[in-house]
Amino acid sequence: MSESLLAVSDLRVRFETSGRTVRAVNGLSLSVDSGEVVGLVGESGCGKSAAVRAIAGLHGDDARVEGTVSFDGTDLRTLSEERQRQIRATRLSTVFQDPAATLTPTRTVSFHLKEALWLADRPDDRSLRSALGITLGPRDLGSGRGSRERRERALDLLERVGLADADYLERYPHELSGGEAQRVSIAVALASEPELLLADEPTTALDATTRDDILDLLESLVAERDLALLLVSHDLGLVGERCDRVSVAYAGELMESGPADRVLEEPRHPYTRALLDCRLEGANPGERVPTIDGSVPDPTVERAGCPFASRCAHATATCRQSAPPTIDDERGRVRCGELESVTKRGAGPDTNGTHVPPSGSTDGARSGSVEETETATRATTSVSFDGGVAADEPVLELRGVSKRYPIEDSWLSRVRGRDRYASAVDDLSLTVRRGETLGIVGESGAGKSTVIDLATGLESPTAGEVVFDGDTVGPIANRSRDQLAAVGRLFQHPRSSLDPRQRVYRAISEPLLEAGWRRDRRRERVSELLSLVGLDDRHTERRPRELSGGQCQRIALARALALEPSLVVLDEPTAALDVSVRARVCNLLLELRDRLDCAFVLVSHDLGVVRHLADRIAVMRDGQLVEYGSASRVCAEPESAYTDELLAAASGLADEPTDNHATFHRHR
């Protein structure tokens, strides 16, 4: 059997930090053939990105890399640094989640593409520059025939990624939408005509339709150019639809691999099964979703036994003491010492958190460590929206609201009488009632964020009225103390929404302090809030860097709820979270909706989350409302073709929940 284009074997990546060794990757093996798409999945902190960086040679000087990274039959690690860099510069490219990691804000698209082409033509020069850390300037790219040729080739690259307009060449990264910026970074990656593309969460930050376009583009490159694609993602729906094979990583180790349809539709490893159980798409809207208790093991602690043992419902004493065997058979590879008993138990819970725990339990956490108590501390009864949710008086009303922004404001344009405004929101009317969740969906640029800014007073409308609890309200500066306290807001990026220097107690108590609460009442309220979001007083002295992503989101939520708001605005609350943490945060939000006497506005490009949490859905496009109705009706019988498009693009939403594991609508 001929060797794969990329064959990674027993890859280990270690970092030394503050006198401790972080074991990011612990013996990972995988392969990718030409013309094949292989998915690499797992929760955050499972070593996926560290592995990609090590394969691409982008791991940095502080990392120690061991194992084999064989490319086209040659172990890159046996070659000289110079030769390694040449191969990595010409035959292998990388695309990251955030195009900002690839694109320099002060350089035009034209510069980025010409630079990539210039370097692709000079692999020796490229590797030397990369070794010396020297970057190119516009003058290095020259002028004359060479430059004109590169411009033509840059246009070709843009056309290949679906941006067939010369105007794009002169744009700066901030003048591109998220999808356009990602297309440009793919064009940059393609400049050297690579044989292997490593794509690390390339569509995570994009809305569903843009995500689909980018994935279609990558898929066409695989088909047309026989490209090998390693696609890192925490979106199992996407991997199920787009990949030929899949590798599931946990704590830097491979847990299971094989054909994508087999691994995801008939998973064998308890971790794969637990990940699939966490998918909202497999649950009925409004129902509590199974979660995986606990967290990925601390990578600085050396351990014996199976890395998944602390979270696995099948774990035995042997699992905790000795490393599990790897079983290779016709169905793929799986690493579990209790495979027979796991298989016999069939569809039962695979982790300590795949069930709704009895009231007062710690949701399956066994040792009661602070990390484990991140899971919700009280059980809830699932509430189906079809069963009816009490919805009474309006909390927020947008009455015929429009918001326009100036786009060209020179005296000349005024004299010429040009339309100098772009409309972000156009004549929008929405109502949110106490006790309900309104979901707002739409692609980037639809006006969702402007609606939030209008509701919270960060912006004031150009026309129309924002009415809060019966009173017309203006921007923040004109709102009373009570009106300000009545709105809580949760931001998209939990970690960056908290001050890295502030301890948890300070972060949560700050709004209370500003509202004039006394010290003893503040202390009491912080305890109450921590308990409300499933944490406890042991977290008060921690700083954001000592918390997981899910814990940060809980802290941010506790802060947003501190002053008992009537309205909580959730801005992409799960966009930055992986599938298991997303499930926990969704369960928490369902629980809060039932317990608190307030209204929620949920803005998300993830239709799965909106369908799961919202009572009603407003679909926006180009600043206008294209559909508005009950979540069940909008998702089951959309009236607008655009809603239909969004639903089709949201992976897995067409699946009916079943007792078995997921089925995927495969593209490949």
Ligand code: SF4
């Ligand atoms: S059964 Fe044992 S070896 Fe298998 S995943 Fe669970 S803890 Fe690991």
